Amino acid sequence: xxxxxxxxxxxxxxxxxxxxxxxxxxxxxxxxxxxxxxxxxxxxxxxxxxxxxxxxxxxxxxxxxxxxxxxxxxxxxxxxxxxxxxxxxxxxxxxxxxxxxxxxxxxxxxxxxxxxxxxxxxxxxxxxxxxxxxxxxxxxxxxxxxxxxxxxxxxxxxxxxxxxxxxxxxxxxxxxxxxxxxxxxxxxxxxxxxxxxxxxxxxxxxxxxxxxxxxxxxxxxxxxxxxxxxxxxxxxxxxxxxxxxxxxxxxxxxxxxxxxxxxxxxxxxxxxxxxxxxxxxxxxxxxxxxxxxxxxxxxxxxxxxxxxxxxxxxxxxxxxxxxxxxxxxxxxxxxxxxxxxxxxxxxxxxxxxxxxxxxxxxxxxxxxxxxxxxx
Amino acid sequence: xxxxxxxxxxxxxxxxxxxxxxxxxxxxxxxxxxxxxxxxxxxxxxxxxxxxxxxxxxxxxxxxxxxxxxxxxxxxxxxxxxxxxxxxxxxxxxxxxxxxxxxxxxxxxxxxxxxxxxxxxxxxxxxxxxxxxxxxxxxxxxxxxxxxxxxxxxxxxxxxxxxxxxxxxxxxxxxxxxxxxxxxxxxxxxxxxxxxxxxxxxxxxxxxxxxxxxxxxxxxxxxxxxxxxxxxxxxxxxxxxxxxxxxxxxxxxxxxxxxxxxxxxxxxxxxxxxxxxxxxxxxxxxxxxxxxxxxxxxxxxxxxxxxxxxxxxxxxxxxxxxxxxxxxxxxxxxxxxxxxxxxxxxxxxxxxxxxxxxxxxxxxxxxxxxxxxxxxxxxxxxxxxxxxxxxxxxxxxxxxxxxxxxxxxxxxxxxxxxxxxxxxxxxxxxxxxxxxxxxxxxxxxxxxxxxxxxxxxxxxxxxxxxxxxxxxxxxxxxxxxxxxxxxxxxxxxxxxxxxxxxxxxxxxxxxxxxxxxxxxxxxxxx
Numbered sequence: 001x002x003x004x005x006x007x008x009x010x011x012x013x014x015x016x017x018x019x020x021x022x023x024x025x026x027x028x029x030x031x032x033x034x035x036x037x038x039x040x041x042x043x044x045x046x047x048x049x050x051x052x053x054x055x056x057x058x059x060x061x062x063x064x065x066x067x068x069x070x071x072x073x074x075x076x077x078x079x080x081x082x083x084x085x086x087x088x089x090x091x092x093x094x095x096x097x098x099x100x101x102x103x104x105x106x107x108x109x110x111x112x113x114x115x116x117x118x119x120x121x122x123x124x125x126x127x128x129x130x131x132x133x134x135x136x137x138x139x140x141x142x143x144x145x146x147x148x149x150x151x152x153x154x155x156x157x158x159x160x161x162x163x164x165x166x167x168x169x170x171x172x173x174x175x176x177x178x179x180x181x182x183x184x185x186x187x188x189x190x191x192x193x194x195x196x197x198x199x200x201x202x203x204x205x206x207x208x209x210x211x212x213x214x215x216x217x218x219x220x221x222x223x224x225x226x227x228x229x230x231x232x233x234x235x236x237x238x239x240x241x242x243x244x245x246x247x248x249x250x251x252x253x254x255x256x257x258x259x260x261x262x263x264x265x266x267x268x269x270x271x272x273x274x275x276x277x278x279x280x281x282x283x284x285x286x287x288x289x290x291x292x293x294x295x296x297x298x299x300x301x302x303x304x305x306x307x308x309x310x311x312x313x314x315x316x317x318x319x320x321x322x323x324x325x326x327x328x329x330x331x332x333x334x335x336x337x338x339x340x341x342x343x344x345x346x347x348x349x350x351x352x353x354x355x356x357x358x359x360x361x362x363x364x365x366x367x368x369x370x371x372x373x374x375x
Numbered sequence: 376x377x378x379x380x381x382x383x384x385x386x387x388x389x390x391x392x393x394x395x396x397x398x399x400x401x402x403x404x405x406x407x408x409x410x411x412x413x414x415x416x417x418x419x420x421x422x423x424x425x426x427x428x429x430x431x432x433x434x435x436x437x438x439x440x441x442x443x444x445x446x447x448x449x450x451x452x453x454x455x456x457x458x459x460x461x462x463x464x465x466x467x468x469x470x471x472x473x474x475x476x477x478x479x480x481x482x483x484x485x486x487x488x489x490x491x492x493x494x495x496x497x498x499x500x501x502x503x504x505x506x507x508x509x510x511x512x513x514x515x516x517x518x519x520x521x522x523x524x525x526x527x528x529x530x531x532x533x534x535x536x537x538x539x540x541x542x543x544x545x546x547x548x549x550x551x552x553x554x555x556x557x558x559x560x561x562x563x564x565x566x567x568x569x570x571x572x573x574x575x576x577x578x579x580x581x582x583x584x585x586x587x588x589x590x591x592x593x594x595x596x597x598x599x600x601x602x603x604x605x606x607x608x609x610x611x612x613x614x615x616x617x618x619x620x621x622x623x624x625x626x627x628x629x630x631x632x633x634x635x636x637x638x639x640x641x642x643x644x645x646x647x648x649x650x651x652x653x654x655x656x657x658x659x660x661x662x663x664x665x666x667x668x669x670x671x672x673x674x675x676x677x678x679x680x681x682x683x684x685x686x687x688x689x690x691x692x693x694x695x696x697x698x699x700x701x702x703x704x705x706x707x708x709x710x711x712x713x714x715x716x717x718x719x720x721x722x723x724x725x726x727x728x729x730x731x732x733x734x735x736x737x738x739x740x741x742x743x744x745x746x747x748x749x750x751x752x753x754x755x756x757x758x759x760x761x762x763x764x765x766x767x768x769x770x771x772x773x774x775x776x777x778x779x780x781x782x783x784x785x786x787x788x789x790x791x792x793x794x795x796x797x798x799x800x801x802x803x804x805x806x807x808x809x810x811x812x813x814x815x816x817x818x819x820x821x822x823x824x825x826x827x828x829x830x831x832x833x834x835x836x837x838x839x840x841x842x843x844x845x846x847x848x849x850x851x852x853x854x855x856x857x858x859x860x861x862x863x864x865x866x867x868x869x870x871x872x873x874x875x876x877x878x879x880x881x882x883x884x885x886x887x888x889x890x891x892x893x894x895x896x897x898x899x900x901x
Contacts, residue, residue: 068753080590
């Protein structure tokens with residue numbers, strides 16, 4: 001097989017990209033295209049499935065197979081794509097409205113089944129395509145066109161749902177950090193099972209600056225903790241801060257203060273099956289704690305599509321029925337003979353059914369022969 | 376019954392019969408006592424194809440009477456009342472007469488009477504809670520061809536029709552479905568068939584059932600979804616996506632009484648207009664209807680053939696009566712079924728996502744994994760090249776094409792054949808699951824010397840080419856259906872040159888032969 005030397009360009013379609021100037025989606029798409037180019041997978045094996053929302057226009061801008069489906073259902077459509085052909089590398093593009101509101105049910109069930117897909121959740125905490133209504137990830141009190149006096153409901157934290165649905169992979173990135181995005185997309189693509197990547201995305205028109213507290217260049221070193229598996233959870237300009245576990249809780253500590261040493265800092269283990277610590281990391285929020293990025297959880301778990309293929313193969317090893325003719329002739333059958341007139345079902349004549357003989361085709365050998373003869 | 380009773384009574388079973396048995400007594404001890412050699416007494420008695428209802432009769436009876444202070448023996452004597460209550464539910468029989476009988480019989484023992492009536496009611500409620508349905512067995516008065524026969528019910532025939540279509544077309548079969556009465560049996564029948572490589576996906580809801588199937592269709596499987604009325608309503612938006620994306624998809628609706636939850640265990644034909652029109656936008660699909668339990672096989676097969684060869688969603692209507700009804704069926708031979716040729720794209724140079732065959736208007740099917748055919752589809756209006764288009768002219772052209780594509784399926788639709796004469800006084804028109812009762816009524820009327828003929832429809836959209844020609848030869852047309860006149864209203868729209876009388880019924884029950892005859896006789900007398 002020829003070496004696959006793709007560049008980002010090989011994954012761009014001819015369609016004009018129509019996101020607003022300055023939209024965070026551009027950078028995310030670029031990181032996806034870089035990831036795909038480097039995976040060593042032939043382009044025709046990628047399928048990009050989206051729902052409805054600004055981000056869901058994504059497939060049109062890709063040169064792979066793509067399907068822009070309906071609101072909230074990309075996860076379910078993608079499940080069907082993967083089960084029909086487990087050989088494909090399937091990506092789901094969705095947003096906080098698409099995945100958390102109208103598609104919430106499919107989202108959690110996809111994760112529970114652990115179908116081998118990569119899902120990118122563009123979280124801008126607003127409905128952009130419908131021009132600025134609050135979303136299921138908007139903070140309590142958030143003022144929008146449909147909440148002019150502030151919302152009176154609490155938001156979903158996507159990672160909590162992933163853990164709650166027994167997710168095997170969760171990572172977080174931010175649109176502006178393409179290097180980080182590419183590395184978590186690669187990890188997601190290499191993970192067997194449902195990989196959920198939440199990308200904090202900026203909507204320049206309807207929610208501009210929603211993530212500024214986290215991304216502000218002056219403070220970001222103190223407000224972002226980028227996790228790496230096997231490495232201590234350090235952050236700050238000089239990596240002088242870290243996360244410790246104290247009195248049943250995660251806490252920020254400064255190395256050198258209060259006798260804290262590097263050995264007291266927690267070391268990130270993304271592969272730990274017990275989700276408690278991963279959940280605590282997901283829950284960390286400003287102002288007391290930094291926000292966690294990178295691959296938070298990546299554990300091995302049975303994969304639905306693999307199990308499906310395995311089960312079919314297992315059953316087929318000892319099957320008695322190998323084709324439809326055999327099925328049709330299995331169990332109780334009987335022969336009708338001696339009726340000379342050609343059948344004309346449905347016409348108004350009364351003829352009693354003539355069950356002359358009753359033969360049970362029980363023998364597997366006979367069935368095999370029958371199948372062979374009729375094919 | 377218990378195992379011993381099963382053994383003793385097996386030889387009396389009529390074809391298609393139903394066995395209600397006490398699952399509490401089908402344990403090793405009782406089986407050995409009744410001299411069964413395996414743990415599968417039904418196969419030993421050659422009863423594997425019969426409809427079986429397992430009920431924990433002993434334990435339910437004990438639980439039912441636990442507060443009555445009766446001794447164990449007296450409690451167990453009431454077991455038959457539990458089964459009787461269940462039967463009253465299944466066959467829609469009132470319990471008043473039975474209660475009266477019990478009161479008379481146990482007049483001197485009011486405690487025993489109370490206990491029996493309590494168990495009777497618990498049996499009835501058990502049937503209602505588990506949505507047990509009355510299976511029927513149909514023998515059509517017709518010439519029987521020589522050949523191999525078996526019994527089959529409509530839901531199994533539907534499932535097996537899809538298996539046949541998958542094998543014939545060389546595709547893998549994918550079913551995305553959510554359990555719903557009375558369609559669940561199709562999902563169960565296909566879940567059994569891992570030996571034939573079927574992929575059944577029990578989805579989290581009706582919408583995921585169909586959208587997973589749409590995904591599977593995009594990726595190259597023969598994709599189907601099965602449901603009943605309320606589920607079809609939930610699938611509407613997704614059917615529109617399959618219309619727009621022009622993917623092969625079969626949607627089965629085993630109709631039941633509606634609206635809303637309605638009468639889940641009773642039969643009705645009231646989803647016809649939903650199937651034809653129940654979506655946003657101009658959203659034409661092919662609509663077929665099976666008319667006997669066994670021909671569900673054939674119409675499931677044809678629905679698949681049409682979907683795959685014409686790249687169009689097809690809705691197949693059956694109903695609770697067909698789904699649970701069984702009949703003897705001449706087993707088809709795979710080699711004799713018509714070929715199914717999916718429209719796989721072949722030429723990367725000429726491929727356009729919405730390029731079409733000039734005659735059928737069907738687009739080509741390029742599935743992920745095929746190099747050089749990478750393209751994007753979706754719910755937005757597109758031009759032929761597959762690019763999103765808001766051009767007014769393009770939308771007009773594509774809307775017309777989508778309707779025309781469905782109409783041109785007519786070349787796969789056989790001409791309408793009447794049962795009776797080509798002309799006459801009254802043409803009885805029916806569609807779908809009412810066939811058995813309508814043909815019986817027409818047959819009897821003809822034996823009485825009346826000039827009555829039956830035209831029964833399986834192809835609803837498009838209608839057979841010769842429909843108007845057939846209709847034109849009769850003085851009166853009466854459309855008989857289990858709804859308020861949905862097919863009649865469709866016919867008035869499609870063929871407005873005729874006037875249509877109606878016979879409608881909405882009781883959750885099939886027609887009776889007599890009510891059809893009465894209605895026709897009235898027309899004949901006018």
